[in-house]
Amino acid sequence: MDPKGGTNVSDSFFSELVAWFAENWSGSSGIPARILEHLEMSFVAVAVAAVVALPLGLAIGHTRRAEFLVVSTVNLGRAIPSFGLLFLFVILFGLGLDLPSWLRPPILFALILLAIPPILTNTYVGVQGADQDTLEAARGMGLTGGQILRGLEIPLGAPLIVAGLRIAAVQVIATASLAAVVAGGGLGRFIVDGFATGNDPQIFGGALLVAGLALATELALGFVERRVTPRTRTRERKHRRREQLPVDYRVA
């Protein structure tokens, strides 16, 4: 970079960055430990959110009742800043410093709430998007509601259901990096502590790790999503149900 540009990027920055990565490979605050912490709290949050939102989404999509719940969850979910939610829960529940990092109430609750709307909405959209003629035929053949849900609506909605989980997971991993601001663990620690001590290589290295983890999650779950998407031959394509884009659009 231009040395007169007034930036912090010096020739030695790159070697400092490499040195930082080399020096932080072990210990309870090393890179692998922080990645594990980050994944731990993200996984717990998405799992709890899925336990709540998947059955709810299936029920609403199957019965087409209480659809307003889905719409208001999405709208409210977009309007609430997750960054602020973290602090609200700190007032309500404290920092929970005596608990393991994945169980600290403000972080866990904020992440769970963040993960519910994408899972709920996409499960609902996936299930209710099942082709009406197919459902009619199934009913005519005497299939029960439960059989239709398990045999038709869930398999047909699977790509969107997985998309909901993917979107939730990526958002949770992104927001989990903010947990460090309220004394949480995870990869955000590198960035937040780097801010506090003016350690530029650590800030940059931590940011690379957070970005890498989010992109890796997106790719991995995107792969699963394609695996559960049935491939259709060109001839059948016109009979295929209208392709639905997953509902997302929220950044953390």
Add this chain to the structure above:
Amino acid sequence: MTERPAIDWGWIGENLDLIGERLGEHVWLTVLAVVIGLAIAFPVAVQAYRHPRLYGPVTGVAGVIYTIPSLALFALLLPFTGLSTLTAEIGLVGYTLLILIRNIVTGLRGVPEDARDAARGMGYSDRQLLWKVDVPLALPAVMAGLRIATVSTIGLVTVTALIGKGGVGFLFLAGFRNLYPRATAIVLGLVLSMGLAIAADGLLLGAQRVLMPWTRRAART
């Protein structure tokens, strides 16, 4: 800790100037991001619509930016652009792109081929076709994207508090660090941020209904 009233109305009353200033910063950061985002997304989306092969790569790049967590993106920009409005805006604009490009292309693809044929038959040039047929008919989808981008950006602005901006998100950090009465500042920040998001969404919806009365039905979905 609990001796203070839960919400310190007196503090709010004494600090209306400061609160107004943060609110103004919030609106400014949001408007700047959405306007610049639209200025970039629109031409890109028109090209991606005209050349369908571009759509994959374009949304791929926008999708990668979109996936990078905001804290990481701001931190990655820091060595280059420092604690500045520029750093905040690069991130905020970047996040609007995927939303806007997808919605604009979806809108343009939804324009009935009959309408375009009729316009071509009447001798419209490509440019006239774009501005007089494609864009008006795609507007409901574009407006839907604009509303989502605006609401998302308002939430995201709060995170820029970590790089010295933040709009009303500044109240979260200042409250957390006990510079201001904690609960009051944090709850006020949340209420203002959500209020701003709801107001902006309503304003855009209202503008759409006034400017494009024919979209009234589409706007409700």
